[in-house]
Amino acid sequence: MSKSIFNVFSNREADVFGRPELQQLILHLHNPKAWPMADMEQYLAGLSDASRGVAHEIIKTYKGDPDFKAHAAALEIATLKVRSEYPDTEPDDD
DSSP states (O other): OOOOOOHHHHSSHHHHHHHHHHHHHHHHOOOOOOOOOHHHHHHTTOOOHHHHHHHHHHHGGGGTTTHHHHHHHHHHHHHHHHHHHOOGGGGOOO
């Protein structure tokens, strides 16, 4: 019997696509050089309780998710495309 693997993109799709702060985390986990995060613990502490819970699920499971890399790469491409087409939509660095 195969073990079921948690997939953040299918199990928590609404959370991932509805919360830019989770997208930022996914991008960082996927490509930390392109999407740097100075202090992961501080970043997580600044999230709402709901987002923090999902963020911890992402961190705990992304390495074992065989689809994470492909989905995160697609998210990265989409993010870069949106930023290039709509440069005034850059997130604040608050």
